[in-house]
Amino acid sequence: MTTISKSQIKRNALVKATINLVNNSGFHATPMSKIAKMANVSPATIYLYFENKQDLVNQVYIEVKAAYTAFAFKDYDESLPVEKGFEIVWKRIAEFKLNEVEQAMFLSQCDNTPMIDEASRQEGLKHLQPLLYLWERGQKEGIIKPISPYLLYAYSIYPLTFLMTMQQRDIFKLNPAHMEDAYLAAWNSIKM
Amino acid sequence: MTTISKSQIKRNALVKATINLVNNSGFHATPMSKIAKMANVSPATIYLYFENKQDLVNQVYIEVKAAYTAFAFKDYDESLPVEKGFEIVWKRIAEFKLNEVEQAMFLSQCDNTPMIDEASRQEGLKHLQPLLYLWERGQKEGIIKPISPYLLYAYSIYPLTFLMTMQQRDIFKLNPAHMEDAYLAAWNSIKM
DNA sequence: GCTTAAAAAATGAACGTTCATTCTTTTTTA
DNA sequence: TAAAAAAGAATGAACGTTCATTTTTTAAGC
Numbered sequence: 001m002t003t004i005s006k007s008q009i010k011r012n013a014l015v016k017a018t019i020n021l022v023n024n025s026g027f028h029a030t031p032m033s034k035i036a037k038m039a040n041v042s043p044a045t046i047y048l049y050f051e052n053k054q055d056l057v058n059q060v061y062i063e064v065k066a067a068y069t070a071f072a073f074k075d076y077d078e079s080l081p082v083e084k085g086f087e088i089v090w091k092r093i094a095e096f097k098l099n100e101v102e103q104a105m106f107l108s109q110c111d112n113t114p115m116i117d118e119a120s121r122q123e124g125l126k127h128l129q130p131l132l133y134l135w136e137r138g139q140k141e142g143i144i145k146p147i148s149p150y151l152l153y154a155y156s157i158y159p160l161t162f163l164m165t166m167q168q169r170d171i172f173k174l175n176p177a178h179m180e181d182a183y184l185a186a187w188n189s190i191k192m
Numbered sequence: 193m194t195t196i197s198k199s200q201i202k203r204n205a206l207v208k209a210t211i212n213l214v215n216n217s218g219f220h221a222t223p224m225s226k227i228a229k230m231a232n233v234s235p236a237t238i239y240l241y242f243e244n245k246q247d248l249v250n251q252v253y254i255e256v257k258a259a260y261t262a263f264a265f266k267d268y269d270e271s272l273p274v275e276k277g278f279e280i281v282w283k284r285i286a287e288f289k290l291n292e293v294e295q296a297m298f299l300s301q302c303d304n305t306p307m308i309d310e311a312s313r314q315e316g317l318k319h320l321q322p323l324l325y326l327w328e329r330g331q332k333e334g335i336i337k338p339i340s341p342y343l344l345y346a347y348s349i350y351p352l353t354f355l356m357t358m359q360q361r362d363i364f365k366l367n368p369a370h371m372e373d374a375y376l377a378a379w380n381s382i383k384m
Numbered sequence: 385g386c387t388t389a390a391a392a393a394a395t396g397a398a399c400g401t402t403c404a405t406t407c408t409t410t411t412t413t414a
Numbered sequence: 415t416a417a418a419a420a421a422g423a424a425t426g427a428a429c430g431t432t433c434a435t436t437t438t439t440t441a442a443g444c
Binding site: 223224225235236238239244245 | 402403404405406407
């Protein structure tokens with residue numbers, strides 16, 4: 001069993017509160033005082049853990065991004081065949097985006113607004129490397145279309161962000177059948 | 193020739209300044225004073241045209257969304273065959289997102305953050321109806337996959353938003369060949 | 385095990401700044 | 415010259431951050 005120090009608990013509460021409040025109001029509309037209140041902490045305490053508001057949100061972004069990719073690649077292994085490897089990763093990404101909605105929505109907001117430092121954005125990007133390698137391998141084997149990885153991402157992964165947003169706004173509820181449709185659409189758009 | 197009143201010119205300058213500043217800093221980080229300065233107007237003048245800051249951004253959202261869909265459906269006509277109709281609309285949407293980057297980025301930010309009233313969001317959604325009708329017709333004719341329109345949108349239109357973002361951040365430059373790849377990927381993901 | 389004192393962690397109130405909005409005055413228009 | 419439009423300065427509230435103080439933790443000596 002891993003023990004968690006008391007200060008870790010507080011820091012976690014701050015991270016969680018930040019995600020929740022930023023999701024509902026956006027970065028500049030969530031005051032430090034509200035984050036503190038939600039985490040049951042004095043505003044001054046935040047500054048023991050984070051330099052300032054920008055540093056807080058940058059750190060949260062990087063941590064959530066790391067959690068996201070750890071989840072995505074958990075069952076993946078470079079020795080798997082390309083098609084199977086893609087299926088595994090895609091389905092984990094889908095699971096994350098549709099179940100860990102809070103974290104996924106936070107990432108989406110960070111990626112679509114000027115709320116995060118360019119440096120932290122770069123840092124977060126690194127974690128997706130294994131997927132790029134998988135695609136490269138697939139292209140060498142003639143299984144994946146020889147097109148820019150940005151196009152591959154746009155058509156096979158990015159659509160999940162839209163479905164997540166619709167799900168979160170209660171506009172559209174994904175069931176397992178939709179999920180299979182979505183996976184096939186993703187694979188069809190990148191396979192040779 | 194349509195004449196434009198002086199007050200229309202000022203209002204347009206305010207709209208343009210809002211788009212530009214919100215794109216670069218986000219809604220809550222753009223003060224009314226900056227919007228006024230960029231539009232060469234006193235802060236107080238903004239309140240002659242808009243009720244308050246929220247009303248300003250709501251109105252800008254609705255106007256830009258209307259301009260977007262007017263552009264998208266300009267050459268479209270319900271009598272066109274489904275595949276041709278889709279191609280025309282898709283290419284116009286792509287053209288808008290990749291050329292009118294300022295406006296398109298603004299829409300993307302509005303759609304991904306809590307910056308806009310739910311009511312205005314609904315209002316903006318209406319304009320996409322013709323595309324939904326086109327898909328419905330395509331499904332009746334057995335040309336388009338019988339899946340939720342949300343999935344159709346996620347896989348055929350939404351990816352353009354990602355490509356636009358990458359283009360705007362100078363991460364990835366789309367050329368006409370990419371464009372054709374992208375169109376084919378879109379069509380393949382929704383056609384039967 | 386208990387006491388105690390130094391160090392660390394946490395607090396609430398306060399500060400200086402910034403912002404949206406309004407008010408009074410000036411400029412422009414007709 | 416009266417009405418409409420615009421301006422700039424003023425206002426009050428809200429915010430991020432800091433500061434002086436209190437509370438909690440740690441560990442040494444008995």
